[in-house]
Amino acid sequence: MKDVATIAGVSVSTVSRVINNTLPVDARTRELVERAIRKVSYRPNLLASGLRSKSGNLIGLAVPEIAHQSFDNFIKHTEEFARANKYGLILGDIHNDPDGEADFIDQLIRRNVDGIIFIRVSDESRALEMLNRTTIPYVVLDRGVSTATAPTVVMDNYQAGRLAAEHLIALGHRNVACVTGPLNVSLCRDRLDGFTQTLSAAGLRILRSDIHESDFQFDSGVELVPGILERNPSLTAVWAQNDLMAIGIMAGLRDHGLDVPGDVSVLGVDDISACRMLRPQLTTVKQPFREMSRAAVDLLLRESALGERISEKIVIPTELVIRQSTAPPRDLQGACEQGSRFSETRHIVVEHAVERSR
Amino acid sequence: MKDVATIAGVSVSTVSRVINNTLPVDARTRELVERAIRKVSYRPNLLASGLRSKSGNLIGLAVPEIAHQSFDNFIKHTEEFARANKYGLILGDIHNDPDGEADFIDQLIRRNVDGIIFIRVSDESRALEMLNRTTIPYVVLDRGVSTATAPTVVMDNYQAGRLAAEHLIALGHRNVACVTGPLNVSLCRDRLDGFTQTLSAAGLRILRSDIHESDFQFDSGVELVPGILERNPSLTAVWAQNDLMAIGIMAGLRDHGLDVPGDVSVLGVDDISACRMLRPQLTTVKQPFREMSRAAVDLLLRESALGERISEKIVIPTELVIRQSTAPPRDLQGACEQGSRFSETRHIVVEHAVERSR
DNA sequence: CGTTTGTGTGAAATCCTTTTCATAGGCCTA
DNA sequence: TAGGCCTATGAAAAGGATTTCACACAAACG
CATH class of the missing domain: 3.40.50.2300 (Response regulator)
Incomplete structure (x- = not known):
């Protein structure tokens, strides 16, 4: 990034602004920067940016069993919508293991994920309590929560x-x-x-x-x-x-x-x-796997943008x-x-x- | 981390050493630090650590189609072995889109992934050339490369x-x-x-x-x-x-x-x-999905540890x-x-x- | 003409770790 | 006892971005 700035004859701040469109930049300056970026084929490092901006550009998905015929479909479409929104998808198979679940969520938090979608093994999943102690957006997909209110997407x-x-x-x-x-x-x-x-x-x-x-x-x-x-x-x-x-x-x-x-x-x-x-x-x-996955990603990103939990229950018709x-x-x-x-x-x-x- | 250091009455360097077992630490000091970690329930930030150490603790997996009955099995087991080795798995569905493929690999590089496993759509995939220009470890799974030598895991x-x-x-x-x-x-x-x-x-x-x-x-x-x-x-x-x-x-x-x-x-x-x-x-x-996935993760981590590509072709019997x-x-x-x-x-x-x- | 207002830019602080380098003791040896 | 070698530790730099703060300059206002 420093190289780009040097080549373009500007400061790194300006380069950052060009890349993220965060503040207005003069058209000529922008052109210079973009040229420099292409010249050195610069790729912004997502760890550095995530570290500073507190957003890993990542969505976590926890499923009870990857190779299960119906969860596949959720994985597939969640990946699709995550990617469409420029997020990476990090996947975790929970099986029926509360420790594994806790570990996975822990890992996600440590990666500054922007949100977590999860399909619970059963109603006893303890993940919710864990997440409710944090401010990380989450959405419960497929298997709703009966005891408390939580951001949820289910079919009808x-x-x-x-x-x-x-x-x-x-x-x-x-x-x-x-x-x-x-x-x-x-x-x-x-x-x-x-x-x-x-x-x-x-x-x-x-x-x-x-x-x-x-x-x-x-x-x-x-x-x-x-x-x-x-x-x-x-x-x-x-x-x-x-x-x-x-x-x-x-x-x-x-x-x-x-x-x-x-x-x-x-x-x-x-x-x-x-x-x-x-x-x-x-x-x-x-x-409706696709519609549900879309709704889940949307809800998650809305929470993320808003900065707080949205305890909405979205019911998709079948x-x-x-x-x-x-x-x-x-x-x-x-x-x-x-x-x-x-x-x-x-x-x-x-x-x-x-x-x-x- | 600074808090942990303060509470334990040591420097952050020492805390880091306790966590990563990177240099010997006095048993008493270690105990103090561990206690402090538990006290504030400290979780090391993976972005910061990845940024400095150049390892995202992440493996990328590119598949031609997530919901395909056989790729599921690779996803499942790759996740399993990745997690067993403390790596996260980031998943990408390539469909048949060379641009999507390039984007995904780009994203992985920017995340400092430790390696990429990919199942190619067909022999024409251009991902190999892209990766060969980098030093990132990769493994080609399931669909071997006939033209050149590359780290490969296939069934017999x-x-x-x-x-x-x-x-x-x-x-x-x-x-x-x-x-x-x-x-x-x-x-x-x-x-x-x-x-x-x-x-x-x-x-x-x-x-x-x-x-x-x-x-x-x-x-x-x-x-x-x-x-x-x-x-x-x-x-x-x-x-x-x-x-x-x-x-x-x-x-x-x-x-x-x-x-x-x-x-x-x-x-x-x-x-x-x-x-x-x-x-x-x-x-x-x-x-042999499981054995192949295991072999792929192993090979990848060997490459990663060695710091260079291992052009080995592993053939798993069936x-x-x-x-x-x-x-x-x-x-x-x-x-x-x-x-x-x-x-x-x-x-x-x-x-x-x-x-x-x- | 002096003073706001606004726009584009740069310097420096910050995010949170790891890692290098330096140092302080303790122990061993000559 | 002085010199050398470990071992355990701390201070500070580094990693690569974003963001705050300050400033320069141009246009607009009274």
Whole structure:
């Protein structure tokens, strides 16, 4: 930087002002400086600038598990929006380790990050307390906070449950089961409420014994199938609260010799890429990863600019993606092929792959 | 830090030495300093330290596409090993944009990163030239460099082709097709060589027209199926050079009314998590993501410690994971159920899911 | 014409560490 | 006991930017 100043015949202060557009600089001077910058191909050092200005030009992202099919999508889009705003993204995998979490946040603070986005493993995460003792902007993504208010971006989980229920109702299902995530995670309760309340509003009831609490894993979906069928041998549809479990259930049903959607309809939540790869393709409620990531980065930068926490809860609406894993229950299948409900419902479809395959 | 020094009654130099273990410090003094550190819960600022010591405590990772099923695994494990070595991981999605790539690398340089690991989009990536003009350590991961020597970590791609071929040969297939990735990517050529050479060593021939060049995408696998069958209606097995295409092919075959593995066996490369979720589960050649990531981080840190580039090419061996998508061709299926070849081959199996499901 | 006002610029302080250089003792050896 | 060598420590420079403060000069005002 000193070299640039010398070559341009100005002081370093002026060079800094040219680079950051922080104070007006004479057009001729600016030109001289810019030329000098190009000449020595000068790159401002971000550590030095961050040190002085107290901004690391960095956003931290903490996720419970990088290689998890849905967190990927958050990582991808958070990186996208961070970069669009000239921030770097520093990534941390928390697994389920409170110490690891604390270490990571500690590291971020020491790097003068401009903010932290994090997806909590569960509601017990202690990171919030840690962060609330600092002034660092943060946003809680995906898994909201039920106990306190905090800057939050979530999808409309109640709506997700409602859409799933409405779809099954429209297809004519009357005997359905639900597989939830851990019910100490608030979004699971919200999804379940949307589902059950919509069912009862339509005069349908779901028995307590048809609600199975699980852990969002594929294997659990597979393993749950025998139990689900044992409790309710005549059910015609299962809604799982995420795709991984839904896919597990599909696999489990097939292992049991049952056909999806012929014998049982299955749908999930998330719309991970695997949905389209299966046969039948999985009907699901889409998690708006991109919109959520954008909202999270925006909120974070607003906090950062404002200099204080914004305890806002942003709820992003969702939508149903109808594919092949849901159909009317067997006793209605004749009727539906003649049109009526089934084809009406089909019109909600917007998905390319489905369009193309017909 | 000054506060810590004051409280402990020593100079800041001593505090620094205690923290970094850089010079011997009297045990009593150390104790005093540590107590002071805890008292004010002091956290060393990484920007300041990085500025002075020219090490950002940071590793950069550039990938062609974050949400791609196999790059996830590299991200995950690279983060793991970076963190184990007290480095932060800063992530960049390059897509296919040379400018984005240059920007990202520029950013990393400006942050005094200790090294850069990158997975190149294709062999044309210009990042290498850019980096070779600097002294920053780097490692090329997954997609090797054919033109020049550079620090590289790859899987044994020739072996991958060989394992796939051997497996099909052992099952009794004599009429097979292959779907490759872009043949301007060297690993695709290596995989293909391993495959074809092993076939011919066994006295089998694969026709030029049964080798289909594609692009590693799921959709391409689906779309390729009609063409593959048209060229060779009597084939009994297809090897795709990655799982995404293999899964696409499976889906396409099913859309065509064909059974996998009854009519056609399919196998891939990578062992992404989706393999176990499909029915039938996909047989594949495992990409050793974790070992490769570890090797890459290690190599990077060795370069960093040494202060110069290590033009070493590390090749990680691979292995076959047999699941359900491969079986003897139909005309041999009777024989195999009585034991012989098929069950012998099955003994190679090591996969949990498969074990459990029997 | 003297005094505000405003704009562009430079000098120096600052951000927080690490690292070099110098020094003060303590111990060992001749 | 003087000289040499360690070891533990402190003072100060350095790292590369930003930001405050001060100032010079030109235009505008009364």
